[in-house]
Amino acid sequence: MEYAFSDKVLGLKASAIREILKFTSEPGVISFAAGNPAPEAFPSGDIAEITADIFSRDPVGALQYSVTEGYQPLRDAVKDMLASQHCFDSERDDLVITSGGQQASELACKVFLNEGDALICESPSFVGCMNAFRSYNAELVGIPLAEDGMELDKLEDALKTHPKAKLIYVIANFQNPTGLCTSFEKRKAIYELARRYNVMILEDNPYGDIRFEGEDIPSIKSLDTDGRVIYAGSFSKVLAPGMRVGFVSAPREVINKIVVCKQCSDVHTNILAQRICYDYLSEYDLKAHLEAIRPIYRRKCRLMLDCIKESFPECVSYTRPQGGLFIWVTLPDGADMLGFCKTAVEKYKVAVVPGTAFMTHESDPCCSFRLNYSTPTDENIEKGCRILGSLLKEMFGE
Amino acid sequence: MEYAFSDKVLGLKASAIREILKFTSEPGVISFAAGNPAPEAFPSGDIAEITADIFSRDPVGALQYSVTEGYQPLRDAVKDMLASQHCFDSERDDLVITSGGQQASELACKVFLNEGDALICESPSFVGCMNAFRSYNAELVGIPLAEDGMELDKLEDALKTHPKAKLIYVIANFQNPTGLCTSFEKRKAIYELARRYNVMILEDNPYGDIRFEGEDIPSIKSLDTDGRVIYAGSFSKVLAPGMRVGFVSAPREVINKIVVCKQCSDVHTNILAQRICYDYLSEYDLKAHLEAIRPIYRRKCRLMLDCIKESFPECVSYTRPQGGLFIWVTLPDGADMLGFCKTAVEKYKVAVVPGTAFMTHESDPCCSFRLNYSTPTDENIEKGCRILGSLLKEMFGE
Numbered sequence: 075m076e077y078a079f080s081d082k083v084l085g086l087k088a089s090a091i092r093e094i095l096k097f098t099s100e101p102g103v104i105s106f107a108a109g110n111p112a113p114e115a116f117p118s119g120d121i122a123e124i125t126a127d128i129f130s131r132d133p134v135g136a137l138q139y140s141v142t143e144g145y146q147p148l149r150d151a152v153k154d155m156l157a158s159q160h161c162f163d164s165e166r167d168d169l170v171i172t173s174g175g176q177q178a179s180e181l182a183c184k185v186f187l188n189e190g191d192a193l194i195c196e197s198p199s200f201v202g203c204m205n206a207f208r209s210y211n212a213e214l215v216g217i218p219l220a221e222d223g224m225e226l227d228k229l230e231d232a233l234k235t236h237p238k239a240k241l242i243y244v245i246a247n248f249q250n251p252t253g254l255c256t257s258f259e260k261r262k263a264i265y266e267l268a269r270r271y272n273v274m275i276l277e278d279n280p281y282g283d284i285r286f287e288g289e290d291i292p293s294i295k296s297l298d299t300d301g302r303v304i305y306a307g308s309f310s311k312v313l314a315p316g317m318r319v320g321f322v323s324a325p326r327e328v329i330n331k332i333v334v335c336k337q338c339s340d341v342h343t344n345i346l347a348q349r350i351c352y353d354y355l356s357e358y359d360l361k362a363h364l365e366a367i368r369p370i371y372r373r374k375c376r377l378m379l380d381c382i383k384e385s386f387p388e389c390v391s392y393t394r395p396q397g398g399l400f401i402w403v404t405l406p407d408g409a410d411m412l413g414f415c416k417t418a419v420e421k422y423k424v425a426v427v428p429g430t431a432f433m434t435h436e437s438d439p440c441c442s443f444r445l446n447y448s449t450p451t452d453e454n455i456e457k458g459c460r461i462l463g464s465l466l467k468e469m470f471g472e
Numbered sequence: 473m474e475y476a477f478s479d480k481v482l483g484l485k486a487s488a489i490r491e492i493l494k495f496t497s498e499p500g501v502i503s504f505a506a507g508n509p510a511p512e513a514f515p516s517g518d519i520a521e522i523t524a525d526i527f528s529r530d531p532v533g534a535l536q537y538s539v540t541e542g543y544q545p546l547r548d549a550v551k552d553m554l555a556s557q558h559c560f561d562s563e564r565d566d567l568v569i570t571s572g573g574q575q576a577s578e579l580a581c582k583v584f585l586n587e588g589d590a591l592i593c594e595s596p597s598f599v600g601c602m603n604a605f606r607s608y609n610a611e612l613v614g615i616p617l618a619e620d621g622m623e624l625d626k627l628e629d630a631l632k633t634h635p636k637a638k639l640i641y642v643i644a645n646f647q648n649p650t651g652l653c654t655s656f657e658k659r660k661a662i663y664e665l666a667r668r669y670n671v672m673i674l675e676d677n678p679y680g681d682i683r684f685e686g687e688d689i690p691s692i693k694s695l696d697t698d699g700r701v702i703y704a705g706s707f708s709k710v711l712a713p714g715m716r717v718g719f720v721s722a723p724r725e726v727i728n729k730i731v732v733c734k735q736c737s738d739v740h741t742n743i744l745a746q747r748i749c750y751d752y753l754s755e756y757d758l759k760a761h762l763e764a765i766r767p768i769y770r771r772k773c774r775l776m777l778d779c780i781k782e783s784f785p786e787c788v789s790y791t792r793p794q795g796g797l798f799i800w801v802t803l804p805d806g807a808d809m810l811g812f813c814k815t816a817v818e819k820y821k822v823a824v825v826p827g828t829a830f831m832t833h834e835s836d837p838c839c840s841f842r843l844n845y846s847t848p849t850d851e852n853i854e855k856g857c858r859i860l861g862s863l864l865k866e867m868f869g870e
Contacts, residue, residue, distance in 0.1 A: 075699045075723070077672075078638065080586050083729045086736075110537050118531035125523055133516035137712035139508050173571060173716075173738040180737055184607070188478050189587060206736035209582070240476065274475075301473045314535035316743035318571075325473070331481045338484075338604035339578055340571040344742040345714035 082209050098425040104458040107425040108449040109250065109399060111284075112374065115367035115448075116314045117354070124353045128346065140345040142337045144171025144321070148352035152307075152321050155355070160296035161305050161323055168329035170336065171321050173343045175280045175308035177336070178322035180206040182276045182304045183241065185331040187212045192236040194273075195243040196224055198402075198432030198440070200250040203243065203278065215239065216434030219249070221393075223256030226263050233271040242268055242275045246294060247282040248398025251432045251444035255396065261294045268302055280308045280320075283364055285397035286372035301325035309351050311399075312364060317347035371397070371448060378447040378455050385463025387472045399448045402429070405441040409470055415443055418465055424458045480607050496823040502856040505823040506847040507648065507797060509682075510772065513765035513846075514712045515752070522751040526744065538743040540735040542569025542719070546750035550705075550719050553753070558694035559703050559721055566727035568734065569719050571741045573678045573706035575734070576720035578604040580674045580702045581639065583729040585610045590634040592671075593641040594622055596800075596830030596838070598648040601641065601676065613637065614832030617647070619791075621654030624661050631669040639672050640665075644692060646679040646796025649830045649842035653794065659692045666700055678706045678718075681762055683795035684770035699723035707749050709797075710762060715745035769795070769846060776845040776853050783861025785870045797846045800827070803839040807868055813841055816863055822856045 098105040128136050143149065153169050156162035162169060172178040180203075187193060189211040195204065197216025207214060215232045217224040223246070233239055244264060246256040256264070268275050277294045295305040301324075308320035322332060336342075354360065375395060382392055382401070392403040403426075405411050415428040429442035447455060496503040526534050541547065551567050554560035560567060570576040578601075585591060587609040593602065595614025602612060613630045615622040621644070631637055642662060644654040654662070666673050675692045693703040699722075706718035720730060734740075752758065773793060780790055780799070790801040801824075803809050813826040827840035845853060 077723075077725055078584070079729055080582065080584055080589075082586070083583050083732060086729075086732050108537075113532040113536055116532065116535045118527065118535060121535065122524070122527035122531060125527065126520070129516065129520035129523065133520060134511040134514065137514045137516060137519065137714045138511055139506075139708075139713045173742075176736070177738045184478065185481050186476070186478055188480070191478075202735065202739065205732070209733060209736045310537075315537045316535045318738055318740070318742050325475075327475055331477055331484075334481060334484045334603070335607060337600065338574070338607045339737060340575045340716055341600065342716070344571075344716045344745055346745070347742055 082211055085208055085211065086205060097419045103419065103423045103425055104450060104454045105425045106445040106450060106458055107427045108446050110446070110449045111311045111315060111399065112367070112370050112448040115370050117358070117363055120354065120358055121314065121350055124350050125346070128349050128353065136346045136349055138345070140342045142333050142342050144343060145345060145348040145352060148348050148355070151352055151355045156305070156323050159293065161293055166301055166325050167323050168326045169321055169323045170329055170333055171319065171343050171348055172336065173320070173340055174310060174315070174318040175278060175306050175320035176202055176206065177339070178306035178320050179203045179243070179276060179278055181332045181335045181339070182306070182322065183207050183210050183212060184335050185328065186240045186274060190238065192239040193241045193243060194229065194232050194236070194239055195434065196245065196249060197434045197438070198251050198429060198442070199243065199434070200245060200278070201431050204434070207243070214434045216438070219252060219254060221254060223260035224264065226260065226267070229264065230267055233267060233273065239271070239273050242273055243278065244275060244294065245278045246291070247279055248284065248395055250281070250398070251400050251427070251429065252402040253393045253395030253398050253400045255291060258291050261291065262297060265294050265297050269300060275303045276306065277303055278306045280311055281398035283312050284368065284371050284399070286368040286375065287396040295323070304328060312360070313351060313354060317344070317350065319343060319347050319351050371399070374447045374455065375401070377452060378445065378459065381456050381459030385460050387463070387467045387470060389470050389472065390466060399446055401445045401447065403443055403445060406470055407441060409441050411441045411443060414465065414469055418462060422461045422465060424461045426462070480609055483606055483609065484603060495817045501817065501821045501823055502848060502852045503823045504843040504848060504856055505825045506844050508844070508847045509709045509713060509797065510765070510768050510846040513768050515756070515761055518752065518756055519712065519748055522748050523744070526747050526751065534744045534747055538740045540731050540740050542741060543743060543746040543750060545754070546746050549750055549753045554703070554721050557691065559691055564699055564723050565721050566724045567719055567721045568727055568731055569717065569741050569746055570734065571718070571738055572708060572713070572716040573676060573704050573718035574600055574604065575737065576704035576718050577601045577641070577674060577676055579730045579733045579737070580704070580720065581605050581608050581610060582733050583726065584638045584672060588636065590637040591639045591641060592627065592630050592634070592637050593832065594643065594647060595832045595836070596649050596827060596840070597641065597832070598643060598676070599829050602832070605641070612832045614836070617650060617652060619652060621658035622662065624658065624665070627662065628665055631665060631671065637669070637671050639674050641674045641676065642692065643676045644689070645677055646682065646793055648679070648796070649798050649825070649827070650800040651791045651793030651796050651798045653689060656689050659689065660695060663692050663695045667698060673701045674704065675701055676704045678709055679796035681710050682766065682769050682797070684766040684773065685794040693721070702726060710758070711749060711752060715742070715748065717741060717745050717749050772845045772853065773799070775850060776843065776857065779854055779857035783858050785861070785865045785868060787868055787870065788864060797844055799843045799845065801841055801843060804868055805839060807839050809839045809841060812863065812867055816860060820859045820863060822859045824860070
């Protein structure tokens with residue numbers, strides 16, 4: 075039978091990186107291609123204890139249907155947490171619990187974008203959310219990313235030339251895939267441009283709590299006087315991603331629309347997972363937990379940076395993240411990046427993600443690839459970097 | 473600030489029933505308005521045990537990111553279960569775990585419908601899925617529902633007059649809101665019409681396992697020789713809805729597209745909940761559990777039917793379900809159904825759902841309301857029906 079699929083999914087063509095990623099599950103492959111938080115950072119014992127306690131106190135409450143907005147005590151706890159970071163204004167905002175941060179971004183797009191409207195994002199940016207935006211037939215407009223955030227003149231050009239731009243999507247902290255942060259100055263400038271051209275901002279902050287060096291930078295949401303910033307966060311990197319618990323804070327009118335759309339999507343987020351998060355926030359010490367897990371990421375990141383320094387040729391450059399999960403490596407201009415990634419995994423069994431996956435248009439030129447340091451073991455970080463270094467030298471010289 | 477929302481969410485206007493439903497959480501209100509399975513039917517103790525066991529065996533596996541398609545052992549177990557019911561053809565079909573049955577229907581719509589395409593459904597039908605379809609700007613075409621399923625001549629008319637119809641949405645077993653089943657003859661006829669007019673069928677079967685009277689009727693999916701039926705199911709009514717675990721079985725090409733869309737929505741379904749379902753299927757006896765819970769629903773349904781018979785006036789009619797969660801009560805032609813529902817909850821503190829909520833267009837004429845018997849206590853079923861009966865007699869006579 076011939077299926078007449080919607081133009082929404084016809085646009086979502088299978089990505090070239092799938093070919094590479096499918097090798098990562100093969101035995102013996104060292105994968106730097108994942109986006110997983112470090113498993114040793116999960117408070118597994120605490121979560122097991124909390125869960126047993128919930129089932130002994132209120133099994134029906136942990137298993138019955140719940141409300142779309144989310145478990146009220148968790149909503150209140152997250153509101154308090156965000157209010158203390160100036161990311162929630164109790165006069166203006168409301169908050170809904172989502173099924174991971176990804177759902178927050180998808181719903182924000184659905185609520186604001188008609189087909190053919192434009193969404194402005196960093197280029198490169200997170201492929202998962204870009205695909206979500208594409209799945210609503212949004213036109214993605216990529217703004218080149220400098221060390222300190224989007225290039226502002228390019229952002230203004232895009233706002234001028236795309237009157238149907240509705241949202242600017244920003245990952246301001248330890249961006250996926252680059253690991254870069256947007257500076258405070260640029261956060262202010264992006265907000266001012268959003269005001270001038272009357273567009274909304276979707277600030278996605280899944281990695282902000284995983285800062286292991288330097289000082290926190292105030293969020294764009296904390297600068298918001300108009301009510302034009304939608305702020306998405308997640309428990310995926312601070313507790314555990316398999317639970318799929320995130321949240322979105324935005325002006326009440328926006329949250330009302332997000333709730334209607336979430337009801338259509340999955341009715342509500344798994345209630346046991348929401349209660350686990352609440353009990354963790356209320357009965358355990360999240361701050362102490364974060365203090366304890368940041369050194370895990372710091373150590374792994376430094377180990378990988380040290381190995382890169384030792385093994386990679388001078389002709390490649392790379393970011394030096396102060397948090398998050400990723401390093402972004404850039405080959406010399408014109409280098410055959412895809413060929414490198416392919417050879418690395420097929421011949422040498424080391425998987426990285428080709429940078430094209432993160433471009434606004436996969437055909438945009440890109441000589442970079444993404445490395446993840448949180449998932450592999452120390453031994454594999456060392457071994458994998460040596461292997462990549464040899465191949466880099468072989469293909470691109472010193 | 474004025475927000476320029478998308479036309480997708482502008483169409484989803486707050487429903488008149490919200491006004492009524494918001495009373496149901498007030499103290500002293502007897503609610504027949506829920507759609508919750510009976511909490512005494514949850515295998516809570518077993519689920520608590522399974523969960524503790526999973527955390528002791530594989531805490532990281534229960535908390536780390538997982539694949540979009542779903543937990544492989546659960547996928548295999550559900551495929552086997554569906555294959556034995558002829559709802560999965562291992563040559564042709566694939567299966568993905570979804571975040572509840574609702575997500576399966578939402579994604580099926582997203583995969584097939586462009587904006588303005590038509591989706592044909594029973595009228596009345598399940599408001600949650602209709603809203604999901606509306607949120608993609610699908611044109612809903614409602615087909616009047618007879619005792620034994622959609623009126624076939626009306627269905628054929630709709631197929632003739634709506635060349636942009638892509639999907640027929642059918643809840644063939646114990647339909648929400650009516651509790652009615654589509655007969656085997658009509659299932660065959662609906663399938664033949666779908667062939668003739670080359671449209672897909674989305675068969676949503678959340679209630680099929682809760683049959684407490686009569687004989688199982690083969691699914692439309694079991695008749696599918698072309699690969700035009702998408703079959704959605706759920707653990708919500710057989711294990712517990714708060715876990716949000718459902719599944720969808722369809723030809724491989726369709727599942728591939730659903731997977732891409734699910735990845736955009738929530739990456740994957742809560743992995744602990746998937747593992748709980750798998751362990752329940754593999755280590756416990758689901759058949760025995762279903763045998764044990766069906767009498768709970770049978771008893772509650774009969775109790776409500778007995779109370780209706782005793783208290784309601786002759787001028788109202790109602791369905792006599794053989795399974796599921798709902799009874800559909802119809803007032804005399806021209807009766808002020810909304811006024812009745814409003815008075816019942818505001819003055820007499822008994823909540824029911826006005827039938828307009830389930831119409832393809834909320835302005836369609838409707839003299840019916842929905843009653844749920846699985847959630848209220850026996851005492852409240854008796855008391856609530858007496859109160860409704862008095863008000864019905866007062867408003868509409870004997």
